[in-house]
Amino acid sequence: MFEDFDLLQIFDRGTSPEARRAVRFAAGISCALGAKSFVSGTEQAPDLAGLSDIVDERVEVSPAAWAGDTSAERHRIILRATVPGQDKLISPDISSVTVELEPWQTEDTLFAASGLARLLGDFEREPLVPAANYAAHTIGYAIFTALTAVAGARLRFGRTEQAWLQGEASLTWINWKAAIAATLGEDLARQGADAEWPVVPCKDGYLAFVYNERDWDRVVEMINDPELEDDRFRSFKGRAEHRRAYMAPIKKWCAGRTKADLAKTLVKREIPGAPVLTISDLLNDPLLVHRAAIVTTPSGYTAPALPHRIEKEARGGAPKVDVDGPLPLSGMTVLDLGIITAGAGVSALLADMGANVIKIESDTYPDPFRAWAGATDGDSPLFKSNNRNKKGIALDLKTEEGLNTFLKLAMTADIVVENFRRGVLDRLGLTFDRLVEANPTILLASISGQGLSGPNSQHTTFGSTLEATSGFASLTCYDDGIPVISGRNLNYPDQTVCLYGAAIIAAQAIDCRRLGIARHLDISQRDCAIYQIGDMFASTATGTSARDAAAWSGDRAMLRCADGEYVAVSNDESARLNAFAHADGLTEWASGMAAADCARTLLNVGIGAAVARSGKELPSAPAAAAAGSFSHSPDGALVKGFPFQLIQSPMRINRNAPALGEHTESVIHSHVENSHAD
Structure with missing residues (x-):
């Protein structure tokens, strides 16, 4: 389908790096499917090096003139990254997808605002954010889905359609289970060492010890330790109450085995656990080799193939x-x-x-x-x-x-x-x-x-x-x-x-x-x-640490506040952050106020900040509420909404x-x- 389409990328002034990455991620998928990529030379174009291995043709005419040029007999869609306050619609006569994101938003603040950070890590410690561009690229997946909808309307019905998405809201949509659980009075949060499915050390790395209720007898047989036959561990409730007790012999068993040995055993026993693989491991993974899932791009980079x-x-x-x-x-x-x-x-x-x-x-x-x-x-x-x-x-x-x-x-x-x-x-x-x-x-x-x-x-x-x-x-x-x-x-x-x-x-x-x-x-x-x-594979292949290769910018922190909640902080200007901290330091300053007040104060002085939200806060969060990340079914129940919205013909429940x-x-x-x- 996409081989019939040209895509023009526009990056409005002040657009955040995360929004740029998201647009480039979506454009990269589309180009791999046959689309042709253009970038507007009349806008403030970002440095695109390293964001995607696609070749752009620069356009010097206005976006409207480009979109209206039908001489090539191809369909044309504009992909636009912008900031809040701008029009969602370029023109009703132009097919387009617009993603909006605050200029200060980063991986940290996006994971915090969407509630995802609150689900990762140990509850006794600060929320975690992965050392990669998952937020930007998840938003990129949402842009690609919106682009497919707009292209579908054009190709099937000859009709122009426009889609709009708010980046933070699209990421919040991913976290719908936390919001729905909150309607039942449940507060989904990180569990750390007491997690039902913990990560445990093994001889040469780590193992994600994942299993289902029906797998317990096979787990006991596999570990072959009499301690696991204790009646306390026979039920889900019993194991939940004695997590550390039954995990002790399991950890001991795992510690003496390699990742390869554990993988073979778990497959043989049909238990859904697996070793934790690094990017270096993935480069030589037998299944990925079989699927040709890791390829060399035309520019010579090592990268994943389409999924x-x-x-x-x-x-x-x-x-x-x-x-x-x-x-x-x-x-x-x-x-x-x-x-x-x-x-x-x-x-x-x-x-x-x-x-x-x-x-x-x-x-x-x-x-x-x-x-x-x-x-x-x-x-x-x-x-x-x-x-x-x-x-x-x-x-x-x-x-x-x-x-x-x-x-x-x-x-x-x-x-x-x-x-x-x-x-x-x-x-x-x-x-x-x-x-x-x-x-x-x-x-x-x-x-x-x-x-x-x-x-x-x-x-x-x-x-x-x-x-x-x-x-x-x-x-x-x-x-x-x-x-x-x-x-x-x-x-x-x-x-x-x-x-x-x-x-x-x-x-x-x-x-x-x-x-x-x-x-x-x-x-x-x-x-x-x-x-x-995919953007981290090339660096890892040349010996750079995957965590060092993550395209983060600026100083980063997760601050614990007086109410026990956390605020994610990201800012490109370390001098401003250090000056604001005064003599007491930023951590000490934040510990004396509520999280909402902390985030508001930081934003007021130009420092990017977001509270690490809980599930019950997600539906009413400004970005999610405005974008329709959650909705209500006709019977009044809170349900998952939409990761993007169509403008001419809005989606509804x-x-x-x-x-x-x-x-x-x-x-x-x-x-x-x-x-x-x-």
Whole structure:
């Protein structure tokens, strides 16, 4: 799709480095997919060296003149980074994506303001921020998703559309679980040494000891220590009350083994833990080598490849004609087999962009998210938040009747989304080839932890497993160097794949419709996380420490205030920061006032600062509230909102999350019986 597009990047005066990185990150993805890159010479262009390995053509005419030039018969979109107070809309006649960010915002203040820092580290110590550009590049993923929506409206309907996003709000959207948990009275926060899934030392590094409730017997058998057979440890509650006691023999066992030995054992035992890998480890990782996930760019840099693969393609279908609709994906149907966070979250964003999403479960195997925290009276708030704007039907795909009904639905669908364990679809009889027989322009999108094939790709993983194996954990630590994972409270790769996954699925599905082809799309959550640290690979390959290679600027601090809360501080001018601290020092000064007062005072003197927010504070935070990071479903429940917003045809929450099988009869009547009658 993007091979038909030109992208002009504009950087308004005063734009923060994080906003520039975010735009360049999105442009880099688009160019890797075939777009051509331009940068405006009439604006204040930043130093782009090192931000992305793409080649720009400089434009000396005005952006409006560039956008209006149709001589090349290509579609044109403007990507713009700006500061608050500027118009969101360049022109109603120009397709554009605008990202807004305060000039003083940095990785530290963005992680603090979005509440993400509060989830990382030890509660007895200050919140942590990874030593990488995760905030900027997560915002970049959101820009790419917005760009895909704008491009989709242009390509499908010939219509100009504009998207706007507030960078801090887009990052806050990632932290939706903390906000929803707060409605249940839960305060999700960093757990440190008492975390359910701790990081423990091993012979040559660290291991993320991740396991599920059903894995405990295998853990006991693997460690083979009588202490773990204590009745106190038999239940989840018992282990939570005696965390340090049962972890003692586990730590002792891990300490005598190498990362390679531990990885083999965990895979063999089907326990979802994993060694913490550094960027140097990733360069020679067997699975990444198999997937060709690390490449040499045209400029000679070592960098990650895009996080998706085309597993299969079938040609011979008839192109579909698009009829104009209000949203970029209007008129497209998604069969949603996704569960928990990643699969269901991707489909939710497709629904927001206009697709008709039909969630498919069975009475015997509903989405497990329905039964999570808060599900004492109906479905859990987490399920409701991740499945609003969808219809829901109940089909037992293990029966011939259920399978045949699904294939009939597939005949008129555009996309099938699934994130089952590898092999489940094949055992059900829903292979790509069989779907193509039903619909020669179908897109099968498989979202998995580590991709569809390769050494140990079938190993069960959770989001925190992928934090360990993608470099995230190794880049998140205190001065002691002990890596940190987020645990169930965040699972960062589960959230970022929702952005990239929705965008690449939408783009590929549009291609399938207009070209008359079918594709099987392989999206790796681990690869999505690795792609976010691509700017650090070149430095690491030449011997520079990954932490030293992080593109941070200025002095940085996390200040503890009188109310026990923290304020993240970032400023390019160390002299101003030191002068402000006076004789007592900045830390002593901050300890005498509340966090909100501390941040306000620092901002008033030109020093960037943000309170490390809790989950309950996120929906009412100014940036998130203005941008719609959270919304309410028709029944009044607080739910996940949008990472960006469309200006001409705004996205809205129009439908509650479906009850199990709520729309079975109406969907089968409209999509199967009527289609068969036609």
